[in-house]
Amino acid sequence: MATLCSAGRTNHAGLMARNAYESFLNEASAHPAPSKASGTVDGNDVAYGIETENLGDDKDVYPRVQYDAWVLINAAFCRAYGWSAESCGCHKETSIEGKPDPRGPVEGYGTRGRFAFTPKQLRADVEERLKHPASWSPGTTTPAPKPPTTEERLTSLEKRVTALEKKG
Template identity: 75%
Template sequence: MATPLTPDKLISILRAEGVHIAEYPGWRTRGRDDETGRPFGPVHMVLNHHTAGSNSLATVAKNGVTGLPGPLAHIHLAKTGVATMCSSGRANHAGLMARNAYTSFLNESSTHPAPAKSSGTVDGNDLSYGIETENRGDGTDVYPRAQYDAWVRINAALCRVFDWSAESCGDHKETSVEGKIDPKGPVEGYGTRGRFTYNGKQLRADVAERLKHAASWSPSTSTPAPAPSKPTTEQRLSALEKTAASQGKRIAALESK
């Protein structure tokens, strides 16, 4: 069980983790608590999303969409890696979670079952922090390196402050009973890793690795040294000639004694 962070504390832990922060006007007092009569918290997990569009900041932070008032997340993550604070209270990002899936994140299980509505549901907006990451979600729009790096850092910062493991970080598609598919899409790279396809298991592995280090840590971005090239025929012959000459000199020196 964890009490939601104050706005100042939330910003503080993200900055300590190396996340670049912006603040959407009014975010410190914006939430869905009063409108629904349901408070935010206690919180038990982080839920990750893609925006399914571009230039979505105002939609996520304030305007919402038809039938779903904003804010739609606590944090909007731009392709530049800038995290804009959108809400400090309850946000309309998670919807109904399947209880079996939610319980696996609550218990920080090493595996997470497919969400089954038959197991019952819980309102994910009450108990999870939501991150909306800018991406069209069409399977071709790429998450740049800076964006994915910040994504890992945000998840890790929340886990670190609440003493959660990386298994408290989930995807919308891993909890939703409404058939949500987010997040999805290709990632440009991370650390020394090249392009790969986003998946929750990999994100959790990257968060887990980060949690082994101080908040100031950054993954190595060095390029592995290329494999040595095979010697050419001329180089091999030259090496043999040098070896033979050296052996000849040693034999001559022994014979002269």
């Protein structure tokens, strides 16, 4: 789930290194480490912010559905403005204030079921999504849970009725 929480300027990005900002603006194929020496740009004025909850300790796992939403949102911005995936950046690539995120593995992704989140992988996944229609979904998403059987639904209903009768 994603929630649009502002339709104007927000304080999400902080100061961005000018060299990093320009590499994303120009959709460079390689993004330099942020450098204070290059000057700064108010990232809150020039960048969309997608805040994603995580402890940022390299251990807290991003749920796969959360990561997939992140890719979808970035791809939607790219489609709307005609940008490539190289316009997608993360705090740790732009911040001169030491914002280290994103940090942590993504559930159900990679050869061992997880991978450490990297902006390069995010851009690769956004790029893959941009090759397809907006309605496309990759086959690697987590399958929907099995619906309950009739017996399980009846048992659940009986428990709720019994609980209501006790309250009544």
